[in-house]
Amino acid sequence: MLTREELYRKAFALKAQMRTEKTKRYELLLKTAYEREPRLSELENQQIAVGAELVVKALSDPAEMRKLRQQADALAAEKKVLLEKNGVTEILYDCSACRDTGYINGKICDCVKRIAAELAIAEMNEEMPLKSSRFEDFDLKYYPDKTDRDGVNPKRRMTAIFTMCREYADRFDPHTSPNLLFLGQAGLGKTHLTLAIVSELIEKGYLPVYGPAENLFGRIEREKFAGENRGAYDLMVNADLLVIDDLGAEMATSFTRSALYNLVNTRILSRKPTVINTNLTMREIEERYTARISSRLIGNYQAYKFIGEDVRQKKAIEAKGKTVS
Numbered sequence: 001m002l003t004r005e006e007l008y009r010k011a012f013a014l015k016a017q018m019r020t021e022k023t024k025r026y027e028l029l030l031k032t033a034y035e036r037e038p039r040l041s042e043l044e045n046q047q048i049a050v051g052a053e054l055v056v057k058a059l060s061d062p063a064e065m066r067k068l069r070q071q072a073d074a075l076a077a078e079k080k081v082l083l084e085k086n087g088v089t090e091i092l093y094d095c096s097a098c099r100d101t102g103y104i105n106g107k108i109c110d111c112v113k114r115i116a117a118e119l120a121i122a123e124m125n126e127e128m129p130l131k132s133s134r135f136e137d138f139d140l141k142y143y144p145d146k147t148d149r150d151g152v153n154p155k156r157r158m159t160a161i162f163t164m165c166r167e168y169a170d171r172f173d174p175h176t177s178p179n180l181l182f183l184g185q186a187g188l189g190k191t192h193l194t195l196a197i198v199s200e201l202i203e204k205g206y207l208p209v210y211g212p213a214e215n216l217f218g219r220i221e222r223e224k225f226a227g228e229n230r231g232a233y234d235l236m237v238n239a240d241l242l243v244i245d246d247l248g249a250e251m252a253t254s255f256t257r258s259a260l261y262n263l264v265n266t267r268i269l270s271r272k273p274t275v276i277n278t279n280l281t282m283r284e285i286e287e288r289y290t291a292r293i294s295s296r297l298i299g300n301y302q303a304y305k306f307i308g309e310d311v312r313q314k315k316a317i318e319a320k321g322k323t324v325s
């Protein structure tokens with residue numbers, strides 16, 4: 001597992017490689033053009049001569065200078081036409097903002113952050129279904145539009161949660177966005193909506209980390225026993241957003257309890273947002289992970305209860321061509 005520094009080093013290396021390839025290609029085209037068009041060397045010599053004369057006349061002869069400027073422009077224009085004829089155009093950088101150097105005014109460019117995020121995500125979860133879990137694919141039609149026994153309308157509730165998630169992604173700030181706790185049975189869209197948030201953040205160049213609780217804790221445990229460099233744990237602690245999916249599905253051990261507490265608590269202290277999805281109730285969370293953790297969640301997380309009927313089941317039935325009652 002790569003640390004944040006290693007990810008950035010890798011991202012910069014990739015940028016440098018892209019830049020080198022483009023520059024090499026450009027230089028090769030340029031060399032070929034000069035071989036094919038002797039006029040290009042002539043033009044260049046004339047440009048140098050005109051340039052030198054411009055320096056001399058700059059102070060003494062304004063009229064002559066205007067003439068020389070026009071000459072210089074004409075030479076440049078002729079050169080440009082000849083170069084283009086030979087396929088030499090300006091280098092098209094992948095990122096025009098930093099011209100693929102990776103830096104803008106000494107600051108790391110967003111394109112590098114984006115590559116680093118993609119590398120981290122790719123490594124954290126190889127089979128994260130990001131593509132099929134976007135806001136556009138979230139269908140509210142699966143939630144019943146009728147008030148249930150508790151006086152709640154699932155469609156209205158889920159529409160509000162959906163809107164909140166969109167705004168969360170839109171206005172995301174890695175230092176001020178709140179922690180979210182999504183409660184509710186399986187199949188109600190918790191994973192879908194959190195993955196939709198994650199996709200949007202990746203597009204914006206943030207570094208979110210997503211994983212089912214079982215995988216995340218598993219990685220921490222393996223690192224600990226292998227005595228490795230704690231890369232996965234560091235990434236989870238430092239990610240712009242950490243999503244712990246399906247909390248409660250993992251085997252509950254004293255190790256997972258303390259791993260969860262450390263992750264939740266460290267991120268609260270460093271004011272980094274976390275999203276937790278769980279099929280457990282608050283009461284079950286307390287029983288399973290102790291009051292130390294549940295009180296952290298109650299005090300520092302905004303809780304949302306997902307309601308409705310199992311969407312996955314409904315989709316499966318639809319796919320089989322059967323009617324839904």
Ligand SMILES: [Zn+2]
Nearest residue numbers: 095098109111
């Ligand atoms: Zn850039």
